[in-house]
Amino acid sequence: MKKLSERDKKHLWHPLTQHKLQPEMLGITKAKGCVLYDENGREYIDGISSWYTCMYGHCNDYILDSVKSQMSVLDQVVFSGFTHLPAVELSEALIKMLPENQQKIFFSDNGSTATEIGIKMALQYHFNKGNKRNVLLAFEEGFHGDTFGAMSVSGLSVYNGPFEEYFINVERIAVPDADNIGEILTYLNKRLEKKDIAGFIYEPLVQGAAAMKMHSAEGLDKILALLQSHDVLNIADEVMTGFGKTGKDFASDYIATKPDIICLSKALTAGLMPMAVTSCTQMVYDAFYSDELAKGLFHGHTYTANPLACTAALAGIQLLHTQEMQNNIARIIKSHQDFEKEIKKHPRVAATRQCGIIFAMDLNTQMERYGSLRDRMFKHFMDNGVFLRPLGNTIYILAPYIITEEQLLRIYSTIETCLDIV
Ligand SMILES: *Cc1c(COP(=O)(O)O)cnc(C)c1O
Numbered sequence: 388m389k390k391l392s393e394r395d396k397k398h399l400w401h402p403l404t405q406h407k408l409q410p411e412m413l414g415i416t417k418a419k420g421c422v423l424y425d426e427n428g429r430e431y432i433d434g435i436s437s438w439y440t441c442m443y444g445h446c447n448d449y450i451l452d453s454v455k456s457q458m459s460v461l462d463q464v465v466f467s468g469f470t471h472l473p474a475v476e477l478s479e480a481l482i483k484m485l486p487e488n489q490q491k492i493f494f495s496d497n498g499s500t501a502t503e504i505g506i507k508m509a510l511q512y513h514f515n516k517g518n519k520r521n522v523l524l525a526f527e528e529g530f531h532g533d534t535f536g537a538m539s540v541s542g543l544s545v546y547n548g549p550f551e552e553y554f555i556n557v558e559r560i561a562v563p564d565a566d567n568i569g570e571i572l573t574y575l576n577k578r579l580e581k582k583d584i585a586g587f588i589y590e591p592l593v594q595g596a597a598a599m600k601m602h603s604a605e606g607l608d609k610i611l612a613l614l615q616s617h618d619v620l621n622i623a624d625e626v627m628t629g630f631g632k633t634g635k636d637f638a639s640d641y642i643a644t645k646p647d648i649i650c651l652s653k654a655l656t657a658g659l660m661p662m663a664v665t666s667c668t669q670m671v672y673d674a675f676y677s678d679e680l681a682k683g684l685f686h687g688h689t690y691t692a693n694p695l696a697c698t699a700a701l702a703g704i705q706l707l708h709t710q711e712m713q714n715n716i717a718r719i720i721k722s723h724q725d726f727e728k729e730i731k732k733h734p735r736v737a738a739t740r741q742c743g744i745i746f747a748m749d750l751n752t753q754m755e756r757y758g759s760l761r762d763r764m765f766k767h768f769m770d771n772g773v774f775l776r777p778l779g780n781t782i783y784i785l786a787p788y789i790i791t792e793e794q795l796l797r798i799y800s801t802i803e804t805c806l807d808i809v
Contacts, residue, residue: 390414391426413769418445421790423774431774432794436787439595439627441658443706444789450657453702454695466494466691473697480704481664484636486645490669493684494662494692498626499532501650501663502588504686506536506555508648508667509586509620512674515682520585524619527559530596531588531624531650540588543596558584562594563606572609579617586620586648587611591638592742595627598781599747601740604641611644620647620671626663630654631707631716632785634743647671657703662696707788715788719744722792723784726799735806747783748802750809764805771801 391414401412414426421444423431436442443450461471478492495504506523513520525531525540532538538547539554547554560575561567578584591607594600611621623646628638632654639646648671652663675684690696706712723746730748731739737751752760761777768775775782775798782802786795 391416420444420446421787421794429772431769431772432790432798433787434768434773434775434798435783435785436654437658439632439653439785440656442630442632442654442788443657443703443712444787445658447657447706449706450659450699450702454659454698457695457698461694463690463693463695467687471692471694471697473694473701474692477697477701477704480701481651481666484704484708485649485666486637486639488645488647488668489649489666491667491672493665493667493686494697495665495686496661496688496690497532497663498624498650498652499534499537500688501626501652501665502531502540502622502624503534503536504665504684505588505622505624505648505650506540506586507686508665508671508684509622511684512620512671513585515674515677518582518585518618520583522556522558522584524584524587524614525557525559526562526589526594528562528594528597528600529588529590529624530594531590532626541596560610562600562602563610564602565606568606568609571606572613575610575613579613579619582617584614584617584619586622587614588622588624590624591628591642591646592633593628593638593745596778598749598778599740599745599783599785601742601747604643608642608644611642611646615644615647622646622648622650624650626650626652630703631712631788632743632745634716634720636707638742654703656696656699657706659699660693660696662693662700712788715790716744718792719786719788719790719795722795730799730802733803733806735809744788745783745785747781750780750782750806752780752809760809763808767805767808768801771804773798773801775802 392412395412415423416426417424421433423433464471481492482489493504495501523540528542530541530543536555538550539557542559560571563571592601614621623639625637629651647668649666656662675682720743723741727739727741730736735750737749739748761779764777784798
């Protein structure tokens with residue numbers, strides 16, 4: 388039998404990949420807890436939770452058992468005109484844990500559709516009210532997904548060349564810090580006079596794709612409060628930050644001004660299946676509630692609120708709220724703090740930062756986002772049994788909550804030895 392990595396080449400086209408430059412894919416045969424197993428018999432600690440999804444560990448028995456029993460009861464049903472228990476229960480669980488102003492849950496399939504729907508909600512909210520508002524506001528270097536609306540609001544546009552002329556109308560502001568916040572607010576105060584901004588989409592506290600850039604809650608809160616007082620809908624993209632990663636259930640829990648719309652995916656279903664949520668306030672929902680059919684939100688996906696995905700999500704939320712998982716989160720935060728104190732003294736380390744269980748460090752080398760140093764670092768990690776995916780010269784850790792202290796130390800020491808090769 389030929390290896391997976393060989394058979395893969397014949398018909399598969401991978402995401403975010405230039406196949407001529409990267410022809411080799413690694414065949415993964417199994418995953419359990421924090422460990423990935425490849426077809427060559429090697430093991431890797433999943434230091435990025437397979438893109439921030441499987442926070443309670445791969446193939447978590449509690450989640451698997453919940454989904455297995457749901458599977459023999461109701462697998463899939465149309466969600467227009469019908470409803471079902473997993474969706475109802477999940478909506479109740481989410482509303483209970485989301486910021487208190489959130490009242491309605493709209494399901495879709497992935498992070499990009501979650502933000503796409505958030506954008507459509509904001510635009511149609513104003514349309515339905517007869518406001519002419521067709522501009523969206525977003526942060527520089529934000530990332531919100533790869534469908535057209537999501538791509539339009541994303542600031543990391545290096546790869547968007549062929550599509551840019553089809554984008555929706557977006558204006559950008561800088562991410563706030565202590566130095567520029569005054570300037571941003573002055574600019575916005577003036578800019579808001581035109582009354583044409585429908586919504587503001589932002590990744591609260593941590594911008595994942597921008598190499599885990601972090602900002603403080605205070606500056607962001609000032610921006611959100613100002614926008615809200617001018618009837619701009621604030622759309623929190625918590626696709627990455629949601630479900631405990633910042634140390635609280637949501638990054639928005641650190642911020643006084645609550646968003647009008649929240650986008651969730653990734654850890655929502657604990658890594659088991661794709662699903663997303665766009666939640667909103669009663670005020671947003673009410674702008675669509677009408678005797679007129681066309682005022683409704685005519686957006687839908689075939690697999691909306693798939694019962695198995697809802698069940699996985701419910702089980703994940705139950706796990707997140709156990710004392711054991713909360714203790715794990717606190718333990719990882721503490722371990723990262725200890726590691727940070729040590730590693731930031733290293734001459735190769737330019738900066739370190741941490742938000743909850745997310746830890747990132749920049750190396751003081753100049754390089755391309757996907758240049759050769761990045762590839763060498765990646766190889767070093769994999770050779771040492773650790774799956775980390777550096778972004779440019781930033782190394783970050785976002786491991787499952789169930790990672791052991793021993794596995795964490797293994798990640799730290801592999802990062803240390805990595806600094807010797809850069
Ligand atoms: C990953 C991500 C998305 C896109 O989600 P997909 O499921 O990959 O489409 C959107 N926003 C943020 C903040 C993300 O991290």
